[in-house]
Amino acid sequence: MRYRIEVLSPVHVGSGEVLTRFDYVWEDGWLYVLSLDRILAHPRVRAEELAALMERGDFDWGDYLRGRGIKLPDVARYRARCARDPAKALRRGDVREHIKDPRFRPHIPGSSIKGAIRTALLWVALKYNEALLQRAREAVERRLGEVERRLAGRRARQQRSIIRREKGWFAQQMEREFFGKNPNRDLMRAVRVGDTTPFEGGLEVGLVTTYDLRGGGRLEAREDLRIFAELLPTGAVAEMRLTFDKKLFDYPELGLKGKEVYVDDMPKLCNAWAFELAQREEKFLRGGGMGEAADFYRDLRGKIRALPKGAFILPLGWGPGWEAKTVGERIREADEGLFARIRRTFRLGSEGVEVFPKTRRLVRKWP
Numbered sequence: 001m002r003y004r005i006e007v008l009s010p011v012h013v014g015s016g017e018v019l020t021r022f023d024y025v026w027e028d029g030w031l032y033v034l035s036l037d038r039i040l041a042h043p044r045v046r047a048e049e050l051a052a053l054m055e056r057g058d059f060d061w062g063d064y065l066r067g068r069g070i071k072l073p074d075v076a077r078y079r080a081r082c083a084r085d086p087a088k089a090l091r092r093g094d095v096r097e098h099i100k101d102p103r104f105r106p107h108i109p110g111s112s113i114k115g116a117i118r119t120a121l122l123w124v125a126l127k128y129n130e131a132l133l134q135r136a137r138e139a140v141e142r143r144l145g146e147v148e149r150r151l152a153g154r155r156a157r158q159q160r161s162i163i164r165r166e167k168g169w170f171a172q173q174m175e176r177e178f179f180g181k182n183p184n185r186d187l188m189r190a191v192r193v194g195d196t197t198p199f200e201g202g203l204e205v206g207l208v209t210t211y212d213l214r215g216g217g218r219l220e221a222r223e224d225l226r227i228f229a230e231l232l233p234t235g236a237v238a239e240m241r242l243t244f245d246k247k248l249f250d251y252p253e254l255g256l257k258g259k260e261v262y263v264d265d266m267p268k269l270c271n272a273w274a275f276e277l278a279q280r281e282e283k284f285l286r287g288g289g290m291g292e293a294a295d296f297y298r299d300l301r302g303k304i305r306a307l308p309k310g311a312f313i314l315p316l317g318w319g320p321g322w323e324a325k326t327v328g329e330r331i332r333e334a335d336e337g338l339f340a341r342i343r344r345t346f347r348l349g350s351e352g353v354e355v356f357p358k359t360r361r362l363v364r365k366w367p
Helices: 036-041 047-054 061-067 110-128 130-151 156-167 172-179 246-250 260-264 266-287 291-305 328-334 336-346
Strands: 002-006 014-019 024-027 030-034 076-081 095-098 191-193 204-213 219-231 237-244 359-364
Touching: 024 061, 030 036, 036 047, 076 204, 110 130, 110 172, 110 191, 110 260, 110 266, 110 328, 130 156, 130 172, 130 328, 130 336, 156 336, 219 359, 246 260, 260 266, 266 291, 266 359, 328 336
Parallel strands: 095 219
Antiparallel strands: 002 237, 014 095, 024 030, 030 076, 191 237, 204 219, 204 359
16 A cells, blocks of 8 residues: 655654764755765865865855855755855754665655654553553563663673663563564564655755753753754645455464454554553643744644544654654653663653753754
8 A cells, every 4th residue: 555645843863973064065045965076076175285174274156156156956965945054053063864766856765654664653552451561560670670780780881781771672572562572473463564655845955953851841942952953844645555364363373363454444543642652642742832832732633633544643763852763752651660670761851850851852943
């Protein structure tokens, strides 16, 4: 089945790479990401001269290329819409890269979409299956005890190293209580998600600002936590292939019996998760004085209600944050004490601050 994907708010799925001011040139509302190979192949460029100039502290790609009459589109890998020059707006001028295909066209990997679906299904299962929730709590408690014992008596540096390693695998035992005991018996084997096609219209570069909930209960911009990022803009469209292998449910040895409903009703379950997440975000943002951002989530709930059968909404990428990528809120609702231990052990949030998470990343309008 082919799905049409539409971006409802700017999305960033990181490639892990960061562009510095030496990787791009801004001109007339566009950010041109340069190709050194194309530059060196240009007939007006002398490699030895360029190497010497690049060693100077005041070297500027824009001045160099314009001074030789070289057009930016001729030496760029790709370009993205950008209202202002990041190198002049922020001291560092770094830009987080969005993931792209080998032809530098932006897309969203199927693994990112499948991961969001996985979180949605686990969230629903923990909400409506008390027996599963109890087993999940027990699995979390066992795993937490193991981590606490590993941390005991260690120096601070060793503890930080252990915490970094454990964070990525901590929820594995809990997840296996629902999805299956090993990858061969995992429910998500029945869900196959391909990478999206390239998004029409390309990328834009936006200023992403972290907002922090301060003592007065207001969300305030952290000027020290601002960075530019390549974004899929609102309204961008692509397609993806989503298929279900329901034959897996015919094999009793896989232990999937009774879980067919999670595949059959997947769109509805994803929307239930997205609706509650939007409800919580609206409440948090409105309470913090971010009315415009809160209105987005209010309107999003209306869109979820109006979706046609089979359509669904997922939070994807860098922006949605901790709550959209974990089922921590389910654990908190079930056992406040256990959740507090998790926060303490993994140094989540500020000690003595009840609210967690208390920061949000928002794409900020140009100042």
